[in-house]
Amino acid sequence: MSEIRLKRIDDYRWEITPFGGMRVPGIIYSSERLMKGLEKDESPKQVANVAHLPGIVRYSLAMPDIHWGYGFPIGGVAAFDLQNGIISPGGVGYDINCGCRLVATKLKYDDIKDRLEKLVTALFRDIPTGVGSTGVLKLSPKEERRVLVEGAQWAVKNGYGTAEDLEATEDGGRIEGADPDRISARAMERGRDQVGTLGSGNHFLEIEIVRDIYDDKVAAAFGLEKDQVAIMIHCGSRGLGHQICDDYLVRMMKQVNKLGIQLPDRQLACAYVQSEEGQDYLAAMACAANYAWANRQMLMHWTGETLQRALQVSPRDLGMRLVYDVCHNIAKIEDFTIEGAKMRLCVHRKGATRAFPANHISRKVARLKAVGCIKG
């Protein structure tokens, strides 16, 4: 990465001046302290690689969570022109529509502080967790297709949550254009019994306490106050999204080879947005996105039921309310005005959440077993 020159723009922006085949500059949003952590990291090189891709508009961007990922860096954001630009599964990520959901409650820390182990144990018992975990539902192919098309709206329609939850979810928990006919039988099979499961890696479901208020107005708007109990859920589209990513990487790589498209990294396999492969991927990606939103909606609902049972409180006294559900692994067709010109772009955003692994729950449970709080 000797060719990478990082030019400081201001306190929080660093520019990679174009070199070689870069079509646009790269910009990394980061503090000086975080930048030091990137000195031996390949992710700035990945920002530069993305800048090579056809149809990229203005910049190859990276958010402060930048670190090494598949093809694009995690934290990478890039928009491509709809006429001559590309779409790339590596710009979305393996876990399509992975995201976070913050849920507020009416409880205060004092209401739960003596029962934390009981709560964690109950949640671990009720929420399927870990690699390959399966849920309580086995969807028929017909029902699974509904999940893929309707997303969190399917979940609410089937008793998991309320219309208010959908209002607090990005895109209402449903992205348009999903077509189950464009995903593989294997992806369908893997999705069949994993809806309503947390997964592994850095996925988590945790009990949180509002420790500090930094901005009174924002806190009031979100209905958050000091010492309030909240829940954060971080998860995605499980084996289904992973399989869709795999399937389309293979298909796009074949096409890249066939067309002789030159890429700085084979992990940047992509297709023109307007091509058959590009359109199929968008429709397949939307299926996984909707599956992930249904997944988070169901997990939130079950969390509420578990907390009600464990604390012996009514739904009204628990007062669960979705603050917001925002996803961080997705590509969207969106309208922008750039230098006065209206443009429709294919925007990739590939994010991450702080490392607070689901395995943390496993470790916690191991400790609970060790001190005799739970059996088995």
Add this chain to the structure above:
DNA sequence: ATGTCC
């Protein structure tokens, strides 16, 4: 991220 190798 992922039935971390169909």
